[in-house]
Amino acid sequence: MRKKILAAMAALGVLCLHPDMQRSAQAIQIPGGADADRLVISESGAGHMLIIPYFSTQAGNATLITLVNTDEVNGKAVKLRFRGARNADSLFDFQVFLAAGDAWTANVSQLQSGYSSLTSEDASCTRPPRADINGKPFSVARLNPQVSEAERANGTREGYIEIVNMADIPQARTGLYPLIELTNSRAICADGVANNALTALDTDLKDVAAYGAIGMTAPTTGLIANWTLTNVPAALSWSGVAMPIEARKGDVPAKGNISYFPQSSKPANNPGTASADPLFAGASPVVTASWSDLPDISTPYVAGVGGPNAQLSAIADLLAVRWVVNEYWTEPTIHAATDWLFTMPTRRFAVGIDYRHTARPRPVFNDAVAAHFAPINVVMNGDAACLRNLTFESRDREGANAIDIDDHWIFPTPYAPTFSCGSTSTTSFNPSDAGSSKVVSSSVSLKVMDTGHTNGWFSFDSGYGLHSHAFFR
Structure with a gap:
């Protein structure tokens, strides 16, 4: 095994x-x-x-x-x-x-x-x-x-x-x-x-x-x-x-x-x-x-x-951790795949979702505990609260960037992509199927990340309270 x-x-x-x-x-x-x-x-x-x-x-x-x-x-x-x-x-x-x-x-x-x-x-x-x-x-x-x-x-x-x-x-x-x-x-x-x-x-x-x-x-x-x-x-x-x-x-x-x-x-x-x-x-x-x-x-x-x-x-x-960095492998010759898991056990207490609004479920913020998950950095995607305003960086094993914009992937508001749409979310690297992650088959709160490299390392600056694992296959 x-x-x-x-x-x-x-x-x-x-x-x-x-x-x-x-x-x-x-x-x-x-x-x-x-x-x-x-x-x-x-x-x-x-x-x-x-x-x-x-x-x-x-x-x-x-x-x-x-x-x-x-x-x-x-x-x-x-x-x-x-x-x-x-x-x-x-x-x-x-x-x-x-x-x-x-x-x-x-x-x-x-x-x-x-x-x-x-x-x-x-x-x-x-x-x-x-x-x-x-x-x-x-x-x-x-x-x-x-x-x-x-x-x-x-x-x-x-x-x-x-x-x-x-x-x-x-x-x-x-x-x-x-x-x-x-x-x-x-x-x-x-x-x-x-x-x-x-x-x-x-x-x-x-x-x-x-x-x-x-x-x-x-x-x-x-x-x-x-x-x-x-x-x-x-x-x-x-x-x-x-x-x-x-x-x-x-x-x-x-x-x-x-x-x-x-x-x-x-x-x-x-x-x-x-x-x-x-x-x-x-x-x-x-x-x-x-x-x-x-x-x-x-x-x-x-x-x-x-x-x-x-x-x-x-x-x-x-x-809370601000900077998350780890490696990823998606080498097809050895059938490699990588998922990252992010668990935020305090997030629910900062923002819950009111499903009673049938047209569009809305976030309910607890202003007293919203330092890490506040309206300014949370956006709805369907019925899920997602993070935004993150800075990404991806490099291959030789240190090359996927996109050379000041040596980082930078997505300023309002163009920042949603990320971590869930209290426990999975980021899957370079998957062939966007419907579920290739390693742990996650689909409830999934983010697909196409890095531009087969293997390398990835990081993002979050500023939020994350607890992360990396799963490799």
């Missing part, structure tokens, strides 16, 4: 957050518990939050996921959310309860109906239960209702995954831990005699003491995840590690806020206090948020954070 992966390129840095978080009497309450005061990209690979940059079930692809709790003292209550490649709309979410030292595995593949679905034979507890998760088609309820059913199904087949440790579950004889603990490779995953701790999670508890009473404490670090994109018919696979975001106090991993919310479809009150998503905002939101929409990576997680907008802005600054 042929296999090659390049490590993700992301700017390393530290985020410092600010005080004066405001709360409304009717707002969702963040229980608290944090002593961490900043988030960083963890060099160890372990963290409180993880981003798996890509999943795909296109053209024979399947995505294998392993989530590991390296903490051998505490269990973890973990939220997983699959977001679509086009506009990061929520496709599928659930909770996994990991015992101390436990690992959870799953496979994401395509059903005969064309929709993605997840299957796991792992014994770790989930909410909803495993029987209700396995084989369930990913939802298209948040995707554009104006397109065909086939196009909506295609929208479930690519995207990225958010993972958040909502709370720790310390080892104990009462409360949650004995219900999720694995004994002889099995867990109870249900209330026990005189122990209704799991049912208690159906209610949004308000403070640290209430969660402590059922066996939850403030979340600590220790989550890692690996992903493998495999295509058995093509004898190809690619793999990588999830990008870890860790809460720290000084240089030491510390506790985040308890951010557990019920896994329920019931509407959540005032979700703007717990999420920066612009489609949830206001008295008449574009999308009515449910409890299961929470938490996300903007949910206030460290001490002193000034609400979800402040946290999301700081994470965006943490991830």
Whole structure:
């Protein structure tokens, strides 16, 4: 089997957050518990939050996921959310309860109906239960209702995954831990005699003491995840590690806020206090948020954070890279092909798409977090928000330019081409078929780049928060 992966390129840095978080009497309450005061990209690979940059079930692809709790003292209550490649709309979410030292595995593949679905034979507890998760088609309820059913199904087949440790579950004889603990490779995953701790999670508890009473404490670090994109018919696979975001106090991993919310479809009150998503905002939101929409990576997680907008802005600054450069091969004599993948996990919180405008879906900007994705550098292409105002450069292996305009490809506004039309987008180099990329068969958010060279290197100046991978075949 042929296999090659390049490590993700992301700017390393530290985020410092600010005080004066405001709360409304009717707002969702963040229980608290944090002593961490900043988030960083963890060099160890372990963290409180993880981003798996890509999943795909296109053209024979399947995505294998392993989530590991390296903490051998505490269990973890973990939220997983699959977001679509086009506009990061929520496709599928659930909770996994990991015992101390436990690992959870799953496979994401395509059903005969064309929709993605997840299957796991792992014994770790989930909410909803495993029987209700396995084989369930990913939802298209948040995707554009104006397109065909086939196009909506295609929208479930690519995207990225958010993972958040909502709370720790310390080892104990009462409360949650004995219900999720694995004994002889099995867990109870249900209330026990005189122990209704799991049912208690159906209610949004308000403070640290209430969660402590059922066996939850403030979340600590220790989550890692690996992903493998495999295509058995093509004898190809690619793999990588999830990008870890860790809460720290000084240089030491510390506790985040308890951010557990019920896994329920019931509407959540005032979700703007717990999420920066612009489609949830206001008295008449574009999308009515449910409890299961929470938490996300903007949910206030460290001490002193000034609400979800402040946290999301700081994470965006943490991830932002301006200059992206890598090589590409499209040599026909060895059947070479190259795709670049760009994942922007903070983009959804800066701009969401309102599909209710049937003639032309419109962007909804969150001005408080729009530094990287603002109206000046975002343009609509159909129902997708795209970047513009980029500067490109392409050279072959001998250093020659494709187009000699001041040694760069320069596209000044308003002539700049759209680029990265999606929260997870693929750029395919010199493909013969513009309908899908040649390496990972991406089609949801695809940009074809004809460089003028068969092999060489390519770069662009973005100024935006990108997390990129290169796939070679």
